Amino acid sequence: MTVQELPGAGASYRPTPPPSWRPRTEAAPLLPDAEPYRVLGTPAADKLDPELMRRCxxxxxxxxxxxxxATALTRQGRLAVYPSTVGQEACEIAAALVLAEQDWLFPSYRDTLAAVARGLDPVQALTLLRGDWHTGYDPREHRIAPLSTPLATQLPHAVGLAHAARLRGDDVVALAMVGDGGTSEGDFHEALNFAAVWQAPVVFLVQNNGFAISVPLAKQTAAPTLAHKGVGYGMPGRLVDGNDVAAVHEVLAEAxxxxxxxxxxxxxxxITYRMDAHTNADDATRYRDDDEVAxxxxxxxxxLLERELTARGILDEAGIEAAKDAAETMAAALRERMNADPVLDPMDLFAHVYAEQTGRLREQAAMLRAELDAEAQG
Structure with missing residues (x-):
């Protein structure tokens, strides 16, 4: 802004108008719908893909x-902790199925089911929660980043990978999953800001299950919805019924x-809800009542999906029983393998910490090796 001297005594000043200001991005197209998008139970369900829905x-x-x-395994002492996704399965499955083989999934600690649906061995998905290994699987095999226990720290990593892929000319999209509690972290802000500025090929999926452990969403943010936050960074926000797998898959596919x-x-x-407690170590009755869960x-x-598909003749009793039988087979194999005591090598503590071990790590490994050798000799 500049000032201009006016003629006359006293040499008065007045500001001149600054250059006209224009927003970089028009806000209206970025705004989410007023209500969560739904497919099941609406006319949009007429266009359901039968094969995709049966797989879902x-x-x-x-x-x-x-x-x-997995929850039963915690009670048996085979898992140290398990964050259940009962009630959130539609988000988990849609996120896994919407990606192409070359794409990357960036899960939070709660998203073991999404990793399994993408093809990860169920035992490997639970290895971190068992306390046996740093990650439990090779992230490159299925293009699944390590399960992120710190809140939202996987989001900047997803942006970095997606941005790097675009610079290289690779056909790669990153899908990053986070809970509503994670949106209160600085990493969420940084990731969305960089993603929008760089126009990185990344999709952020917030599973709003109502609580950050015991803290309800209303005590975390005053925003109309979490989807509205996208507008402030210059990206579209979409609001979807998180329990409607067809709707979640469609919205994510478009993104x-x-x-x-x-x-x-x-x-x-x-918009979804975790039926179980935050983890097996949490008492959810202290902050929500049974009527809400019911x-x-x-x-x-x-x-929801079973009713829709059976009503439309896409799913029959044989299909329902086949799905249940396959699930029981998976559970039996998981139970058997998790009940076997793992063979652990203490030297694995130093594996996969860095691409190349530092001098300090080599010193520590040598000290541990000497202690183990001394113990073995008697």
């Missing part, structure tokens, strides 16, 4: 059984396509 159903049933089995074709990032908020059980993602 089988994965939902398997996912529900996987959650039950992945947009990212892949140069349209930049998208922030998707899926109301959400009426919107169970497995039952």
């Amino acid at each position: 159903y089988a994965e939902l049933v398997r996912g529900r059984r996987y959650n039950a089995q 992945v396509h947009r990212a892949r074709t140069g349209g930049g990032p998208t922030l998707v908020e899926a 109301a959400w059980k009426e919107h169970d993602p497995v039952e």
Whole structure:
């Protein structure tokens, strides 16, 4: 802004108008819908892909059984902790199925089911939660980043990978998953800001399950929705019913396509609910009542899809029983393998910490090796 001297005594000053200001991005197209997008139970369900929906159903049933089995393993002392996704299976399955083989999934600690649905061995997915290994699997094999226990730290990593892929000319999209609690972290802000500025091919999926452990969403943010936060960074925000697997898959598919074709990032908020406690170490009755949980059980993602598909003749009793049988087979194998005591090598503590071991790590490894050798000799 400049000032201009006016003629006359006293030499008065007045500001001149600054150059006209224009926003870099028009806000209106970025705003989410007023209500979560739905497919099941609406006219949009007429366009369901029967093959895709049958696969989604089988994965939902398997996912529900996987959650039950993993929770049981914590009670048996075979897992140190397990963050269940009962009630959130639609988000997990849609996120896994929407990606192409060359794409990358960046899960949070709660997203073991998404990793399994993408092809990861269920035992490997639980190895970190068992306390046996740093990650438990090779991230490059299925293009699944390590499960992220710190909140939202995987989001900047997803942006970095997606940006690097674009610079290299690789056809890669990153899909990063985070809970509503993670949106209160600085990493969330940094990731969305960089993604939008760089127009990185990345999709952010926020599973809004109502609570950051015991803290309800209303005590975390005053935003109209979490999807609205995308506007502040210059990316579209989408709001979707997170228990409607068809809707989540459609919204994520559009976001992945947009990212892949140069349209930049998208922030998707899926409204869902975790039926179980935060983890097996949490007492959810201290901060929510049974009536609230019961109301959400009426919107169970497995039952929603089953009712829709059977009503449309896409799924029959044989298909339902086949899905249940496959889930039981998976659970039995998982139970058997997890009940076997793992053979652990203490020297593995130093493996995969750095691409090349530092001098300090080599010193520590040598000290441990000497102690182990001395113990073995008597």
